[in-house]
Amino acid sequence: MEVIPLAWWQLALAALMVVGLAGCTAALRLGMSRSLLIAALRTVIQLGLIGLVLEALFAAERLLWVVLMALAMLLIAGREVMARQKRRLGGGWAFGIGTLAMFLSSFTVTVLVLTVIIGPDPWYRPQYAIPLLGMLLGNTMTGVALALDRLTDSAWRQRAVIENRLMLGQPWQVAIGDIRREAMRSGLMPMINAMAAAGVVSLPGMMTGQILAGTAPGLAVKYQILIMFAITLGTGFGTLAAVAAGSRRLFDGRERLRLDRLVAPRR
Amino acid sequence: MTASSTLRLDAVAIGTLTDVSLAVPPGEIHCLSGPSGSGKSRLLRAVADLEPHVGQVWLGELAQSSLPAHAWRARVMLVPAESQWWADSVGEHLPARPAVEDLAALGFDASVLDWQVSRLSSGEKQRLALLRALGQAPSALLLDEPTANLDDATTRRVEAWLVERIRQRGWPVIWVAHDRGQIARVANRHWRIDGSKLRAEEVAPWR
Numbered sequence: 001m002e003v004i005p006l007a008w009w010q011l012a013l014a015a016l017m018v019v020g021l022a023g024c025t026a027a028l029r030l031g032m033s034r035s036l037l038i039a040a041l042r043t044v045i046q047l048g049l050i051g052l053v054l055e056a057l058f059a060a061e062r063l064l065w066v067v068l069m070a071l072a073m074l075l076i077a078g079r080e081v082m083a084r085q086k087r088r089l090g091g092g093w094a095f096g097i098g099t100l101a102m103f104l105s106s107f108t109v110t111v112l113v114l115t116v117i118i119g120p121d122p123w124y125r126p127q128y129a130i131p132l133l134g135m136l137l138g139n140t141m142t143g144v145a146l147a148l149d150r151l152t153d154s155a156w157r158q159r160a161v162i163e164n165r166l167m168l169g170q171p172w173q174v175a176i177g178d179i180r181r182e183a184m185r186s187g188l189m190p191m192i193n194a195m196a197a198a199g200v201v202s203l204p205g206m207m208t209g210q211i212l213a214g215t216a217p218g219l220a221v222k223y224q225i226l227i228m229f230a231i232t233l234g235t236g237f238g239t240l241a242a243v244a245a246g247s248r249r250l251f252d253g254r255e256r257l258r259l260d261r262l263v264a265p266r267r
Numbered sequence: 268m269t270a271s272s273t274l275r276l277d278a279v280a281i282g283t284l285t286d287v288s289l290a291v292p293p294g295e296i297h298c299l300s301g302p303s304g305s306g307k308s309r310l311l312r313a314v315a316d317l318e319p320h321v322g323q324v325w326l327g328e329l330a331q332s333s334l335p336a337h338a339w340r341a342r343v344m345l346v347p348a349e350s351q352w353w354a355d356s357v358g359e360h361l362p363a364r365p366a367v368e369d370l371a372a373l374g375f376d377a378s379v380l381d382w383q384v385s386r387l388s389s390g391e392k393q394r395l396a397l398l399r400a401l402g403q404a405p406s407a408l409l410l411d412e413p414t415a416n417l418d419d420a421t422t423r424r425v426e427a428w429l430v431e432r433i434r435q436r437g438w439p440v441i442w443v444a445h446d447r448g449q450i451a452r453v454a455n456r457h458w459r460i461d462g463s464k465l466r467a468e469e470v471a472p473w474r
Contacts, residue, residue, distance in 0.1 A: 164351035167315060169341025169403055178353065254316055255336035 003213050015040070057126045066124045070107070070133055077102055077141040084145040087152045089249055090263040097245045098144050105238035106136040113230050135206065135227060136234040139191060143235035144242045147187030151246050152262055154179040162257050172255040173247075180247050187239035191232050198228060272327025274314075274343065274407045274439035279322035281313040282306045285463045287322070291407075291439035296430070298450045299443045300468075301460030307443045308348065311409040314441065315345040326407055344405035348412045348443075350396030352384040357395060360384075362402050372428040373398060374421065389416040394425060401432060408433070408440045414449065426453055 018040050022033040057065055078099030088094035110133045114120065120128045155162065158179060165175035173180075198204055207224035211217055252258050271293040279287045284306045291297045299307050313320035316336050324331040324343070331339050354360055358380030370376060373394040387395065393416045400408070413429065414422040430453055433440050444450050450457050450470070457468040 158353075160349070161351040161353050163317060164347060165353070166317060166337070167340055167345040167347060168400065169337055169344070169405075171335075171337040252319075254319075256317055256319070 015044075054126070054130065057130065061122075061126060063122070063124050066126050066129055069126075069130060073134065073137055074099060074103055074106075077137045081141055081145040081148065085149040085152060086265045087156050087262045088148070089152065089246065089261055091261070093249055093261070094148070094263075097242055097249070098141075098148060101144050101238045101242035101245065102137060102140050102234075104241055105236075106133065106140045106234045109230050109234045109237075110136055113226065117226065131206075132227070132230070136231055139231045140234045140238040142190060143187040143239045146190070147183045147239045147243050148246050150186045151179060151183035151243055152250070154182060155247075155250055155257070156259060156262060159257060159259055166255065166257065172251040172257075175257075176247050176250065180243055183243050183247075184239060187243070188236060191235045195228055195232065198224070204228070271437035272329070272406060272439070273325075274441070275325040276314065277323045277325065279310070279313055279320060279324065281318060281320040282309045283463050284310055284460070284465075287465055289458065289465065291441060293437040293439055294434050295455040296433060296440045296442050296453050298454035298457045298470075299441055299460070299465075300445060300450065300457065305460040307460060308411055311345055311411055311441060311443065314409055315340050315343055317345070341403060342406040343409065344400045344403060344407070345409040346396055346400045346411060346413060348415055350392050350399075352387070352392065355383060356380070357382045357384060357387070360395075361399055365398050365402055369398060369401075369428070373425060390418070390421065393417060394421075397425070397429065406438065408438050408442075410440060410442045412443050412445065415445075422449070429453075 019037070022036050022040075025036060026033040053069070057069060078095050081098030081102070082088055082094045085094060089097065110129065111123075113132060114129055115123045118128060123129075155176065162175050162179070166172065194202075194204075204224050204227075206227055207220045210220040210223060215223075249261065250258060273293060274291040276287055276289050287310065289297065299310070301307050309318065312318045313322075314324050316324075316331055316339055326339075326342055329339075329342075331343075334342075352360060361380065364377075364380070367377065370379065375394070379395070393413065397410075397413060410429075414425055417425060426449065432438075442453065444453075454470050457470045458465040459468045460466075
Protein backbone atom coordinates (compact mmCIF):
# COMPACT_ATOMS: atom_id res chain seq x y z
CA MET A 1 0.00 0.00 0.00
CA GLU A 2 1.23 3.46 -0.89
CA VAL A 3 0.84 6.57 1.24
CA ILE A 4 -1.47 9.05 -0.47
CA PRO A 5 0.71 12.06 -1.27
CA LEU A 6 -0.13 15.43 0.30
CA ALA A 7 0.26 18.60 -1.78
CA TRP A 8 1.15 21.97 -0.27
CA TRP A 9 -2.22 23.46 -1.31
CA GLN A 10 -3.94 20.75 0.73
CA LEU A 11 -1.91 21.83 3.79
CA ALA A 12 -2.84 25.42 3.03
CA LEU A 13 -6.52 24.45 3.46
CA ALA A 14 -5.77 23.18 7.00
CA ALA A 15 -3.73 26.31 7.67
CA LEU A 16 -6.64 28.46 6.58
CA MET A 17 -8.81 26.80 9.21
CA VAL A 18 -6.19 27.57 11.89
CA VAL A 19 -6.30 31.20 10.79
CA GLY A 20 -10.08 31.00 11.14
CA LEU A 21 -9.69 29.74 14.71
CA ALA A 22 -7.30 32.61 15.44
CA GLY A 23 -9.93 34.98 14.06
CA CYS A 24 -12.52 33.53 16.44
CA THR A 25 -10.24 33.86 19.48
CA ALA A 26 -9.45 37.44 18.45
CA ALA A 27 -13.17 38.24 18.18
CA LEU A 28 -13.71 36.80 21.67
CA ARG A 29 -10.78 38.86 23.00
CA LEU A 30 -9.07 35.82 24.50
CA GLY A 31 -5.72 37.46 23.81
CA MET A 32 -4.14 34.35 22.37
CA SER A 33 -4.60 34.61 18.61
CA ARG A 34 -1.11 36.07 18.24
CA SER A 35 0.63 33.25 20.08
CA LEU A 36 -1.56 30.72 18.27
CA LEU A 37 -0.53 32.03 14.87
CA ILE A 38 3.14 32.29 15.83
CA ALA A 39 3.10 28.71 17.13
CA ALA A 40 1.46 27.50 13.93
CA LEU A 41 4.06 29.32 11.85
CA ARG A 42 6.84 27.83 13.96
CA THR A 43 5.42 24.36 13.34
CA VAL A 44 5.57 24.87 9.59
CA ILE A 45 9.08 26.31 9.58
CA GLN A 46 10.59 23.91 12.15
CA LEU A 47 9.06 20.79 10.62
CA GLY A 48 9.96 21.94 7.13
CA LEU A 49 13.57 22.40 8.16
CA ILE A 50 13.74 19.13 10.03
CA GLY A 51 12.34 17.41 6.93
CA LEU A 52 15.29 18.71 4.93
CA VAL A 53 17.75 17.74 7.67
CA LEU A 54 16.32 14.23 7.96
CA GLU A 55 16.45 13.67 4.22
CA ALA A 56 20.12 14.66 4.18
CA LEU A 57 20.80 12.56 7.28
CA PHE A 58 19.08 9.47 5.86
CA ALA A 59 20.99 9.82 2.63
CA ALA A 60 24.37 10.14 4.37
CA GLU A 61 23.84 7.49 7.09
CA ARG A 62 27.00 8.48 8.98
CA LEU A 63 27.45 7.94 12.72
CA LEU A 64 29.04 11.38 13.18
CA TRP A 65 26.00 13.15 11.72
CA VAL A 66 23.60 11.13 13.81
CA VAL A 67 25.57 11.96 16.96
CA LEU A 68 25.68 15.67 16.09
CA MET A 69 21.95 15.68 15.45
CA ALA A 70 21.31 13.89 18.76
CA LEU A 71 23.45 16.40 20.66
CA ALA A 72 21.65 19.34 19.09
CA MET A 73 18.30 17.82 20.09
CA LEU A 74 19.57 17.27 23.63
CA LEU A 75 20.76 20.85 24.06
CA ILE A 76 17.50 22.29 22.75
CA ALA A 77 15.57 20.03 25.10
CA GLY A 78 17.80 21.14 27.99
CA ARG A 79 17.09 24.78 27.24
CA GLU A 80 13.38 24.01 27.09
CA VAL A 81 13.46 22.26 30.48
CA MET A 82 15.11 25.33 31.95
CA ALA A 83 12.63 27.74 30.38
CA ARG A 84 9.65 25.80 31.69
CA GLN A 85 10.59 26.25 35.36
CA LYS A 86 9.19 29.23 37.19
CA ARG A 87 11.84 29.32 39.90
CA ARG A 88 14.90 27.53 38.69
CA LEU A 89 18.31 26.85 40.13
CA GLY A 90 20.74 29.59 39.17
CA GLY A 91 24.29 29.41 37.87
CA GLY A 92 23.62 26.98 35.05
CA TRP A 93 22.40 24.25 37.39
CA ALA A 94 18.87 24.14 36.01
CA PHE A 95 20.22 23.59 32.50
CA GLY A 96 22.97 21.25 33.68
CA ILE A 97 20.79 19.00 35.83
CA GLY A 98 17.99 18.82 33.24
CA THR A 99 20.35 18.11 30.36
CA LEU A 100 22.41 15.55 32.24
CA ALA A 101 19.31 13.72 33.46
CA MET A 102 17.92 13.56 29.92
CA PHE A 103 21.28 12.52 28.51
CA LEU A 104 21.68 9.69 31.01
CA SER A 105 18.18 8.32 30.59
CA SER A 106 17.14 9.05 26.99
CA PHE A 107 20.47 8.24 25.38
CA THR A 108 20.99 5.05 27.35
CA VAL A 109 17.49 3.77 26.68
CA THR A 110 17.68 4.68 22.97
CA VAL A 111 21.01 2.94 22.49
CA LEU A 112 19.79 -0.11 24.40
CA VAL A 113 16.59 -0.35 22.38
CA LEU A 114 18.51 0.05 19.13
CA THR A 115 21.29 -2.42 19.84
CA VAL A 116 19.55 -5.05 21.96
CA ILE A 117 15.91 -4.98 20.86
CA ILE A 118 15.30 -3.59 17.36
CA GLY A 119 18.77 -4.23 15.94
CA PRO A 120 18.86 -2.29 12.65
CA ASP A 121 22.03 -2.48 10.55
CA PRO A 122 24.04 -0.39 11.29
CA TRP A 123 22.66 0.13 14.80
CA TYR A 124 22.64 3.92 14.41
CA ARG A 125 20.58 3.81 11.22
CA PRO A 126 19.06 7.32 11.28
CA GLN A 127 15.58 6.16 10.20
CA TYR A 128 15.30 4.35 13.52
CA ALA A 129 17.66 6.24 15.78
CA ILE A 130 16.49 9.81 15.25
CA PRO A 131 12.69 9.37 15.56
CA LEU A 132 13.18 7.05 18.54
CA LEU A 133 15.44 9.51 20.32
CA GLY A 134 13.10 12.34 19.40
CA MET A 135 10.10 10.68 21.00
CA LEU A 136 12.10 9.77 24.08
CA LEU A 137 13.62 13.21 24.49
CA GLY A 138 10.30 14.96 23.94
CA ASN A 139 8.57 13.01 26.68
CA THR A 140 11.53 12.93 29.07
CA MET A 141 11.79 16.68 28.65
CA THR A 142 8.18 17.12 29.74
CA GLY A 143 8.63 14.83 32.73
CA VAL A 144 11.89 16.39 33.88
CA ALA A 145 10.57 19.93 33.44
CA LEU A 146 7.36 19.19 35.35
CA ALA A 147 9.23 17.47 38.16
CA LEU A 148 11.90 20.14 38.59
CA ASP A 149 9.33 22.93 38.40
CA ARG A 150 7.24 21.21 41.06
CA LEU A 151 10.31 20.59 43.22
CA THR A 152 11.65 24.14 43.25
CA ASP A 153 8.24 25.79 43.48
CA SER A 154 7.10 23.59 46.39
CA ALA A 155 10.39 24.08 48.20
CA TRP A 156 9.92 27.81 47.84
CA ARG A 157 6.35 27.75 49.13
CA GLN A 158 7.03 25.30 51.92
CA ARG A 159 10.35 26.67 53.10
CA ALA A 160 9.02 27.16 56.63
CA VAL A 161 7.93 23.52 56.84
CA ILE A 162 11.24 22.23 55.49
CA GLU A 163 13.21 24.38 57.91
CA ASN A 164 11.06 23.40 60.88
CA ARG A 165 11.70 19.76 60.04
CA LEU A 166 15.42 20.49 59.84
CA MET A 167 15.21 22.15 63.26
CA LEU A 168 13.77 18.94 64.65
CA GLY A 169 16.94 17.16 63.58
CA GLN A 170 15.66 15.51 60.42
CA PRO A 171 18.24 14.85 57.66
CA TRP A 172 17.60 16.92 54.53
CA GLN A 173 16.34 13.89 52.59
CA VAL A 174 13.57 13.40 55.15
CA ALA A 175 12.80 17.10 55.49
CA ILE A 176 12.14 17.40 51.75
CA GLY A 177 10.88 13.82 51.30
CA ASP A 178 7.21 14.72 50.77
CA ILE A 179 8.10 17.37 48.21
CA ARG A 180 10.44 15.00 46.39
CA ARG A 181 7.69 12.39 46.14
CA GLU A 182 5.24 14.96 44.82
CA ALA A 183 7.78 16.12 42.24
CA MET A 184 8.42 12.54 41.09
CA ARG A 185 4.69 11.95 40.79
CA SER A 186 4.07 15.00 38.66
CA GLY A 187 6.94 14.02 36.39
CA LEU A 188 5.73 10.45 35.90
CA MET A 189 1.97 11.02 35.88
CA PRO A 190 1.66 12.07 32.19
CA MET A 191 3.34 8.84 31.04
CA ILE A 192 1.34 6.63 33.41
CA ASN A 193 -1.84 8.29 32.20
CA ALA A 194 -0.79 7.88 28.57
CA MET A 195 -0.13 4.16 29.06
CA ALA A 196 -3.41 3.68 30.88
CA ALA A 197 -5.38 5.46 28.15
CA ALA A 198 -3.46 4.03 25.18
CA GLY A 199 -5.74 2.43 22.64
CA VAL A 200 -8.85 3.02 24.71
CA VAL A 201 -9.13 6.78 24.80
CA SER A 202 -6.32 7.76 22.44
CA LEU A 203 -4.61 6.10 19.52
CA PRO A 204 -0.91 6.86 20.00
CA GLY A 205 0.60 9.06 17.31
CA MET A 206 3.38 6.77 16.17
CA MET A 207 1.08 3.81 15.73
CA THR A 208 -1.40 5.92 13.82
CA GLY A 209 1.43 7.14 11.61
CA GLN A 210 2.67 3.65 10.89
CA ILE A 211 -0.81 2.42 10.08
CA LEU A 212 -1.34 5.39 7.77
CA ALA A 213 1.96 4.48 6.13
CA GLY A 214 0.68 0.98 5.44
CA THR A 215 2.16 -1.11 8.26
CA ALA A 216 0.03 -4.01 9.45
CA PRO A 217 -1.75 -2.98 12.69
CA GLY A 218 -0.26 -5.97 14.56
CA LEU A 219 3.30 -4.82 13.89
CA ALA A 220 2.42 -1.16 14.53
CA VAL A 221 1.02 -2.16 17.91
CA LYS A 222 4.23 -4.01 18.82
CA TYR A 223 6.32 -0.99 17.93
CA GLN A 224 3.99 1.26 19.89
CA ILE A 225 4.28 -0.91 23.00
CA LEU A 226 8.05 -0.93 22.69
CA ILE A 227 8.11 2.87 22.31
CA MET A 228 5.76 3.40 25.25
CA PHE A 229 7.96 1.28 27.49
CA ALA A 230 11.08 3.02 26.25
CA ILE A 231 9.51 6.43 26.89
CA THR A 232 8.42 5.36 30.35
CA LEU A 233 11.92 4.15 31.15
CA GLY A 234 13.49 7.34 29.83
CA THR A 235 11.03 9.60 31.63
CA GLY A 236 11.19 7.59 34.85
CA PHE A 237 14.95 7.42 35.19
CA GLY A 238 15.36 10.95 33.88
CA THR A 239 12.92 12.30 36.44
CA LEU A 240 14.52 10.26 39.22
CA ALA A 241 17.96 11.61 38.40
CA ALA A 242 16.77 15.20 37.99
CA VAL A 243 14.82 15.22 41.26
CA ALA A 244 17.69 13.60 43.16
CA ALA A 245 20.24 16.09 41.85
CA GLY A 246 17.90 19.07 42.05
CA SER A 247 16.85 18.45 45.64
CA ARG A 248 20.46 17.89 46.66
CA ARG A 249 21.35 21.25 45.18
CA LEU A 250 18.65 22.95 47.30
CA PHE A 251 20.75 22.14 50.37
CA ASP A 252 24.38 22.90 51.11
CA GLY A 253 27.00 20.78 52.80
CA ARG A 254 25.56 21.67 56.23
CA GLU A 255 22.06 20.56 55.18
CA ARG A 256 20.76 24.11 55.13
CA LEU A 257 17.89 24.96 52.79
CA ARG A 258 19.47 27.36 50.29
CA LEU A 259 16.62 29.03 48.44
CA ASP A 260 19.04 31.81 47.52
CA ARG A 261 20.23 29.37 44.86
CA LEU A 262 16.89 29.77 43.06
CA VAL A 263 16.42 32.51 40.49
CA ALA A 264 13.28 34.58 41.04
CA PRO A 265 10.72 34.46 38.23
CA ARG A 266 11.03 37.27 35.73
CA ARG A 267 8.39 39.98 35.26
CA MET B 268 24.28 11.43 75.94
CA THR B 269 25.85 14.83 75.88
CA ALA B 270 23.30 16.26 78.29
CA SER B 271 24.57 18.71 80.87
CA SER B 272 27.14 20.33 78.62
CA THR B 273 27.81 24.03 78.29
CA LEU B 274 26.59 25.71 75.12
CA ARG B 275 29.28 28.10 74.00
CA LEU B 276 29.28 30.64 71.16
CA ASP B 277 32.73 31.60 70.03
CA ALA B 278 32.98 34.80 67.93
CA VAL B 279 29.80 34.10 66.02
CA ALA B 280 28.85 36.65 63.37
CA ILE B 281 25.64 36.68 61.34
CA GLY B 282 23.81 39.56 59.67
CA THR B 283 24.48 42.74 61.61
CA LEU B 284 25.75 40.90 64.70
CA THR B 285 29.50 40.46 64.99
CA ASP B 286 31.78 38.73 67.41
CA VAL B 287 29.10 37.24 69.65
CA SER B 288 30.67 35.11 72.38
CA LEU B 289 28.78 33.72 75.32
CA ALA B 290 28.63 30.54 77.38
CA VAL B 291 25.44 29.05 78.76
CA PRO B 292 26.15 26.52 81.54
CA PRO B 293 23.93 23.45 81.94
CA GLY B 294 20.50 24.19 83.37
CA GLU B 295 20.83 27.95 82.89
CA ILE B 296 18.56 30.19 80.87
CA HIS B 297 20.06 33.15 79.03
CA CYS B 298 17.43 35.53 77.76
CA LEU B 299 18.04 37.49 74.59
CA SER B 300 16.12 40.64 73.83
CA GLY B 301 16.29 43.49 71.38
CA PRO B 302 14.16 45.47 68.96
CA SER B 303 12.54 43.53 66.13
CA GLY B 304 14.88 43.16 63.19
CA SER B 305 17.93 43.29 65.44
CA GLY B 306 18.85 39.70 64.60
CA LYS B 307 17.67 37.64 67.58
CA SER B 308 16.09 34.93 65.46
CA ARG B 309 18.98 34.89 63.02
CA LEU B 310 21.43 34.38 65.86
CA LEU B 311 19.41 31.35 67.00
CA ARG B 312 19.40 30.10 63.41
CA ALA B 313 23.18 30.42 63.31
CA VAL B 314 23.51 28.46 66.56
CA ALA B 315 21.30 25.75 65.04
CA ASP B 316 23.43 25.96 61.85
CA LEU B 317 20.46 26.80 59.65
CA GLU B 318 22.21 29.76 58.04
CA PRO B 319 25.76 30.32 56.87
CA HIS B 320 27.63 32.19 59.60
CA VAL B 321 31.07 32.96 60.96
CA GLY B 322 32.48 31.54 64.17
CA GLN B 323 32.14 28.27 66.05
CA VAL B 324 29.52 26.94 68.44
CA TRP B 325 30.36 24.32 71.02
CA LEU B 326 28.22 21.94 73.01
CA GLY B 327 30.60 20.77 75.69
CA GLU B 328 33.52 19.32 73.74
CA LEU B 329 31.50 18.92 70.53
CA ALA B 330 32.04 21.51 67.84
CA GLN B 331 29.11 22.39 65.58
CA SER B 332 31.17 21.72 62.46
CA SER B 333 32.39 18.34 63.71
CA LEU B 334 28.92 16.79 63.56
CA PRO B 335 26.66 16.18 60.56
CA ALA B 336 24.26 19.15 60.55
CA HIS B 337 21.15 17.12 61.34
CA ALA B 338 22.86 15.44 64.30
CA TRP B 339 23.84 18.87 65.63
CA ARG B 340 20.27 20.17 65.26
CA ALA B 341 18.88 17.12 67.01
CA ARG B 342 21.06 18.08 70.00
CA VAL B 343 20.77 21.86 69.81
CA MET B 344 17.04 22.12 69.24
CA LEU B 345 15.57 25.34 67.90
CA VAL B 346 11.87 25.96 68.53
CA PRO B 347 10.79 28.72 66.11
CA ALA B 348 8.29 31.44 66.96
CA GLU B 349 5.90 30.02 64.39
CA SER B 350 5.82 26.26 64.25
CA GLN B 351 4.92 24.27 61.13
CA TRP B 352 2.79 21.14 60.92
CA TRP B 353 2.89 19.01 57.80
CA ALA B 354 0.95 15.80 58.53
CA ASP B 355 -2.79 15.54 59.24
CA SER B 356 -2.88 14.74 62.94
CA VAL B 357 -0.88 16.04 65.87
CA GLY B 358 0.32 12.58 66.88
CA GLU B 359 2.12 12.01 63.56
CA HIS B 360 4.51 14.84 64.43
CA LEU B 361 5.56 13.52 67.81
CA PRO B 362 8.43 11.04 68.08
CA ALA B 363 6.91 9.19 71.03
CA ARG B 364 3.83 9.35 73.23
CA PRO B 365 4.36 12.33 75.53
CA ALA B 366 4.06 11.79 79.28
CA VAL B 367 0.61 12.49 80.73
CA GLU B 368 1.98 15.05 83.19
CA ASP B 369 3.67 17.00 80.38
CA LEU B 370 0.40 17.06 78.44
CA ALA B 371 -1.47 18.14 81.55
CA ALA B 372 1.05 20.87 82.35
CA LEU B 373 0.40 22.36 78.93
CA GLY B 374 -3.35 22.03 79.26
CA PHE B 375 -3.93 18.98 77.07
CA ASP B 376 -4.94 15.37 77.57
CA ALA B 377 -4.02 12.30 75.53
CA SER B 378 -6.81 12.93 72.99
CA VAL B 379 -4.78 15.83 71.57
CA LEU B 380 -2.71 13.29 69.60
CA ASP B 381 -5.72 12.57 67.39
CA TRP B 382 -6.58 16.21 66.79
CA GLN B 383 -6.48 17.50 63.26
CA VAL B 384 -3.65 19.98 62.75
CA SER B 385 -5.97 22.23 60.74
CA ARG B 386 -8.10 23.03 63.79
CA LEU B 387 -5.23 24.00 66.11
CA SER B 388 -5.14 27.59 67.31
CA SER B 389 -1.86 29.49 67.24
CA GLY B 390 -1.52 29.12 71.02
CA GLU B 391 -2.12 25.37 70.82
CA LYS B 392 0.42 25.07 68.05
CA GLN B 393 2.97 26.91 70.12
CA ARG B 394 2.53 24.69 73.17
CA LEU B 395 2.52 21.52 71.06
CA ALA B 396 5.67 22.67 69.27
CA LEU B 397 7.43 22.84 72.65
CA LEU B 398 6.19 19.37 73.49
CA ARG B 399 7.33 18.10 70.09
CA ALA B 400 10.81 19.61 70.42
CA LEU B 401 11.36 18.41 73.99
CA GLY B 402 10.22 14.95 72.91
CA GLN B 403 13.24 14.69 70.58
CA ALA B 404 15.52 14.39 73.62
CA PRO B 405 17.74 17.39 72.85
CA SER B 406 20.84 18.47 74.80
CA ALA B 407 20.28 22.21 74.52
CA LEU B 408 17.33 24.45 73.66
CA LEU B 409 16.96 27.60 71.59
CA LEU B 410 13.54 29.11 72.24
CA ASP B 411 12.27 31.90 70.00
CA GLU B 412 9.53 33.71 71.95
CA PRO B 413 8.01 30.47 73.21
CA THR B 414 5.00 32.17 74.80
CA ALA B 415 4.26 34.87 72.21
CA ASN B 416 0.79 33.58 71.33
CA LEU B 417 -0.33 32.67 74.87
CA ASP B 418 -2.50 34.56 77.37
CA ASP B 419 -1.03 35.55 80.74
CA ALA B 420 -2.26 32.59 82.74
CA THR B 421 -1.12 30.06 80.14
CA THR B 422 2.19 31.87 79.74
CA ARG B 423 2.90 31.43 83.47
CA ARG B 424 1.95 27.77 83.31
CA VAL B 425 4.12 27.04 80.25
CA GLU B 426 7.00 29.04 81.70
CA ALA B 427 6.91 27.12 84.95
CA TRP B 428 6.82 23.81 83.12
CA LEU B 429 9.70 24.80 80.83
CA VAL B 430 11.87 26.04 83.70
CA GLU B 431 11.23 22.88 85.68
CA ARG B 432 12.18 20.64 82.75
CA ILE B 433 15.23 22.75 81.93
CA ARG B 434 16.58 22.58 85.47
CA GLN B 435 15.77 18.88 85.72
CA ARG B 436 17.49 17.88 82.45
CA GLY B 437 20.29 20.42 82.73
CA TRP B 438 19.74 21.91 79.30
CA PRO B 439 21.57 25.13 78.49
CA VAL B 440 18.93 27.45 77.03
CA ILE B 441 18.93 30.63 74.93
CA TRP B 442 15.47 32.16 75.25
CA VAL B 443 14.37 35.09 73.09
CA ALA B 444 11.90 37.19 75.09
CA HIS B 445 10.33 40.63 74.95
CA ASP B 446 8.51 40.81 78.24
CA ARG B 447 10.66 42.18 81.08
CA GLY B 448 8.49 40.37 83.60
CA GLN B 449 9.14 37.04 81.90
CA ILE B 450 12.87 37.74 81.68
CA ALA B 451 12.88 38.53 85.41
CA ARG B 452 11.07 35.27 86.16
CA VAL B 453 13.13 32.84 84.05
CA ALA B 454 16.53 34.30 83.20
CA ASN B 455 19.87 33.57 84.84
CA ARG B 456 21.38 36.16 82.57
CA HIS B 457 19.97 38.67 80.16
CA TRP B 458 21.62 39.84 76.94
CA ARG B 459 20.32 42.80 75.03
CA ILE B 460 21.21 43.34 71.39
CA ASP B 461 22.74 46.77 70.98
CA GLY B 462 23.73 47.40 67.39
CA SER B 463 26.21 44.70 66.45
CA LYS B 464 26.98 43.57 70.02
CA LEU B 465 25.32 41.82 72.92
CA ARG B 466 25.21 43.86 76.12
CA ALA B 467 24.74 42.21 79.49
CA GLU B 468 21.74 43.55 81.40
CA GLU B 469 20.96 43.35 85.08
CA VAL B 470 18.53 40.50 85.74
CA ALA B 471 15.53 41.36 87.88
CA PRO B 472 16.88 44.26 89.94
CA TRP B 473 13.72 44.22 92.02
CA ARG B 474 13.89 40.56 92.95
